Amino acid sequence: MIRFILGKLLYLVPTFIGVTIVAFGFVRVLPGDPVLLMAGERGISPERYEQLLQQLGYDQPIWRQYLDFLGRLLQGDLGNSLVTKAPVLHEFLTLFPATVELAICAIVLATLLGIPAGVLAAVKRGSWFDQVSMGTALVGYSMPIFWWGLLLIILFSGVLGWTPVSGRISLLYFFPEVTGFMLIDSLLSGQDGAFASALAHLILPTIVLATIPLAVIARQTRSAMLEVLGEDYVRTARAKGLPWRRVVGVHALRNAMIPVITTIGLQIGVLMAGAILTETIFSWPGIGKWMVDSIFRRDYPAVQGGLLMIAAIVMAVNLIVDLLYGLINPRIRHV
Amino acid sequence: MTATPDLESKPPAGTRRQMMAELWFYFRQNRGAVIGLWVTVALVLIALAAPLLAPYSPSAQFRDAFLAPPAWQDGGSSRFLLGTDAIGRDILSRLIYGSRYSLFIGAVVVSIALVGGIVIGLVAGFFGGWVDAVIMRVMDVILAFPSLLLALVLVAILGPGLLNAMIAIALVLQPHFARLTRAAVMAEKNREYVVAAQVAGAGRLRLMFRTILPNCLAPLIVQGTLSFSNAILDAAALGFLGMGAQPPTPEWGTMLAEAREFILRAWWVVTFPGLAILITVLAINLMGDGLRDALDPKLKRS
Numbered sequence: 001m002i003r004f005i006l007g008k009l010l011y012l013v014p015t016f017i018g019v020t021i022v023a024f025g026f027v028r029v030l031p032g033d034p035v036l037l038m039a040g041e042r043g044i045s046p047e048r049y050e051q052l053l054q055q056l057g058y059d060q061p062i063w064r065q066y067l068d069f070l071g072r073l074l075q076g077d078l079g080n081s082l083v084t085k086a087p088v089l090h091e092f093l094t095l096f097p098a099t100v101e102l103a104i105c106a107i108v109l110a111t112l113l114g115i116p117a118g119v120l121a122a123v124k125r126g127s128w129f130d131q132v133s134m135g136t137a138l139v140g141y142s143m144p145i146f147w148w149g150l151l152l153i154i155l156f157s158g159v160l161g162w163t164p165v166s167g168r169i170s171l172l173y174f175f176p177e178v179t180g181f182m183l184i185d186s187l188l189s190g191q192d193g194a195f196a197s198a199l200a201h202l203i204l205p206t207i208v209l210a211t212i213p214l215a216v217i218a219r220q221t222r223s224a225m226l227e228v229l230g231e232d233y234v235r236t237a238r239a240k241g242l243p244w245r246r247v248v249g250v251h252a253l254r255n256a257m258i259p260v261i262t263t264i265g266l267q268i269g270v271l272m273a274g275a276i277l278t279e280t281i282f283s284w285p286g287i288g289k290w291m292v293d294s295i296f297r298r299d300y301p302a303v304q305g306g307l308l309m310i311a312a313i314v315m316a317v318n319l320i321v322d323l324l325y326g327l328i329n330p331r332i333r334h335v
Numbered sequence: 336m337t338a339t340p341d342l343e344s345k346p347p348a349g350t351r352r353q354m355m356a357e358l359w360f361y362f363r364q365n366r367g368a369v370i371g372l373w374v375t376v377a378l379v380l381i382a383l384a385a386p387l388l389a390p391y392s393p394s395a396q397f398r399d400a401f402l403a404p405p406a407w408q409d410g411g412s413s414r415f416l417l418g419t420d421a422i423g424r425d426i427l428s429r430l431i432y433g434s435r436y437s438l439f440i441g442a443v444v445v446s447i448a449l450v451g452g453i454v455i456g457l458v459a460g461f462f463g464g465w466v467d468a469v470i471m472r473v474m475d476v477i478l479a480f481p482s483l484l485l486a487l488v489l490v491a492i493l494g495p496g497l498l499n500a501m502i503a504i505a506l507v508l509q510p511h512f513a514r515l516t517r518a519a520v521m522a523e524k525n526r527e528y529v530v531a532a533q534v535a536g537a538g539r540l541r542l543m544f545r546t547i548l549p550n551c552l553a554p555l556i557v558q559g560t561l562s563f564s565n566a567i568l569d570a571a572a573l574g575f576l577g578m579g580a581q582p583p584t585p586e587w588g589t590m591l592a593e594a595r596e597f598i599l600r601a602w603w604v605v606t607f608p609g610l611a612i613l614i615t616v617l618a619i620n621l622m623g624d625g626l627r628d629a630l631d632p633k634l635k636r637s
Contacts, residue, residue: 018476030492138367138624142616144568146575147591147609150598154606158599273483277572291484292576295491307488311479 001326008322012315019311023304024069028062030300078305083297088305092287097180098168099279099286103271105202106209111264114214118221118260122229123248133218140215145274149208149281156204163200166283170197205282209274213267220263224256231255258328265321269314361629368625374618382434389428390416393585397423402601418603420594426603429585430611436586437567437615440501444566445559447505452512453555457543459513460520471517474510482507482565483572490578497580500573507569508562515558519551553630560623564616571612587612 035052036044044052057065072079078088117137121130156163164170168182175189183202186194228234229252237247275288283289287306294302362368381388397419404411405418417426459470477485482504489503490496523529524547532546573579574588582593587608594604 014472015475015479018472019479022476022480026488026492135367138620139613139617142564142568142613142620144571144588144609144612144616146572146588147605147612150591150595150605151609154598154602158602269478269481273481276481276483276487277575280576292487295487296577303488303491307480307484310481310484314481315479 004326005323008319012319016312016315019308019315020070020073021066023308023311024066026307027300027304073308078308079301081294081302082299083294083302088302089309091290091302092305092309095285095287095290098182098284099275099288101181101183102202102205102209102278102284102286103268103275105206106271106274107213107264107267109206109210110214110217110267113210114217115221115260118218119225119248119253119256121218121222122225125226130222134222137215137218140211141219143211143215145208145211146277146281148211149204149278152204152207153281163204164197168198168201168285169194170201173197205278205284208281209271209278212270212274213264216267216270217260217263221256221260224259225252228252228256258325261328262321262325265317265324268317272310272314358629362625365625365628367621368628371618371621371623371625374614375622378434378615378618379438381431382438385431385435389425389431391425391428393424393429393432394583395424395428397425399423402597402604404601405603408603417607418601420590420604421597421601426607429590430587430607433585433587433590433608433611434615436497436580436584437570437612440497440504440570441563441566441619444501444505444508444570445563447502448508448562448566449512449555449559451505452509453516453548455509456513456516457520457548460517461524461539461543461547463521467517470513474513477507477510480507483569486569486573487576487578490573495578495581497570497584497586500570500579501566504566504569504573508565511558511562512555515554516548516551519554520547523547523550557623557627557630560619560626564619564623567612567616567619 035049035058053059057068060068076089078092080086081088081091084091117133121133124130153165157165169186173186173189173191173194175185175191175194178185178188182198183195186198229248234247234252237251238244242251272288275286276292277288278284279286279289280292287310291303291306291310293299294306362372397415400415400419401423402421403415403419403423406413406416408418411418415425415427417430419425420429455470455474459467486500486503486507489506490499493499493502520543529542529546532542537546570579571586571588571591574586575592577592580586580589582589590608591605594601594608598605
């Protein structure tokens with residue numbers, strides 16, 4: 001097992017080096033002088049320019065600059081934001097919990113609804129439930145989620161007035177950040193209504209972000225179940241006289257879950273892309289909105305750091321999914 | 336060696352027609368796929384005939400009708416069936432012209448991604464070894480970034496605009512085609528017909544493009560339709576974020592971005608462009624599902 005893990009890790013090294021080259025190169029291929037870009041829009045004196053040139057290492061050959069960049073990266077230094085002057089890593093870590101909270105809620109919602117829907121659709125293949133749920137799943141899969149979010153705002157915030165339009169919690173509440181997760185922090189604060197407010201803010205963004213993963217999980221579960229239900233061991237289990245419920249719930253579901261778990265894991269990339277749109281629509285203060293804002297503010301160190309961190313997270317999650325896959329399905333390990 | 340036998344690359348016309356007939360037979364069984372096909376055909380016709388169908392020019396402003404509601408609502412008139420936007424442009428006309436952009440974006444992006452992916456995948460799969468390793472690691476790097484994020488950053492480098500958005504999306508979608516082609520080539524390249532063609536004296540290029548490629552097309556066609564809808568969604572998302580087509584282009588995502596501040600005052604400015612995106616993407620996905628089932632022999636029997 002350890003060899004399996006090490007092998008997977010080694011395999012990721014070249015990819016991660018590629019990711020650092022992309023993030024490093026991104027600032028270089030931007031049109032214009034990198035020092036002037038870094039200096040912002042006000043411009044600087046020639047002496048300061050020289051000083052910055054040396055300080056930032058742009059007078060060095062390009063490979064040297066890249067190695068310096070890697071060296072700083074290994075020490076956890078992603079540079080400073082041009083706008084706030086704060087370290088990029090610090091900004092990222094401050095905003096990250098908001099995105100994680102939203103993403104966890106979305107993936108939990110998608111899994112809790114998607115797997116039962118997919119199983120039921122497969123078991124009752126061809127029934128009205130199968131047709132309606134798979135039709136809905138295809139609509140969800142085709143949904144432009146930025147529009148879906150706006151529609152939900154019109155209905156639930158505009159017409160019905162049930163949910164707030166943006167943010168993570170009402171401005172009426174203020175409490176110290178303990179975990180960074182608003183749902184938990186609001187409970188810990190013990191203030192009346194704080195948790196309800198946080199929950200109300202979270203509902204619509206969660207639904208929007210969960211839409212595509214939900215559709216994908218439901219479709220994948222259905223097709224995996226259909227495949228498994230046709231297998232010999234399922235027929236054997238039925239022939240033994242086991243109740244249908246047990247055959248579906250134990251024999252079939254357990255085997256069908258293997259591809260489904262992979263699918264759920266692979267949704268992390270979809271979630272990050274979805275977070276960019278969802279957070280923008282709901283003014284959710286997470287890294288998706290931060291990335292978009294940084295791109296528009298031409299805050300290149302922030303974009304560079306954000307790119308690196310997000311790619312690293314996606315790769316780490318994919319690795320964990322890979323390892324889990326090996327854990328549930330021992331046949332994979334030896335291939 | 337004067338005349339290479341041409342058997343391997345061109346099945347007789349009768350077989351080809353039979354294959355198409357079989358494909359159509361299975362495709363037709365899927366009601367959703369057929370509906371998707373008709374909707375797509377209708378959309379293409381609308382896009383082609385836009386100047387004939389649209390009541391007004393997409394950029395014509397009617398100063399007497401800002402944010403006029405759709406015809407069936409109080410205050411609406413049959414002059415503007417789906418209402419007008421904040422500067423008095425007819426939404427229906429803009430939607431009709433917008434279909435041109437979405438279909439054009441889908442077609443161009445898929446063409447670039449497909450051609451690029453096929454060439455890269457063929458080279459990687461055919462040559463193997465370090466060429467394959469390097470190419471596939473580069474594809475892994477592209478896939479390590481969430482597609483929309485990478486497209487956003489690429490557009491930030493290239494500058495906002497429809498053309499750059501299309502290039503960025505094509506680049507981001509391309510690894511899927513490369514991987515599929517590579518996997519198919521690896522599976523095919525040691526088969527007997529390929530070896531036979533090689534022995535008969537077929538050159539590398541001919542082996543790659545005429546012998547192997549036609550036998551790898553099925554998964555590529557399915558991926559192509561799915562990428563078509565992804566391209567439309569991503570381009571609309573970039574337009575919505577202000578990085579795609581720029582106003583006053585009647586691109587659906589850009590229309591949504593312009594409409595955002597009016598969501599609580601005028602539901603129709605927001606609802607219709609998104610509905611147009613949804614219907615288009617849904618129709619293409621329905622078709623893609625049908626194609627996948629028709630082309631996949633494993634599912635045919637079940």
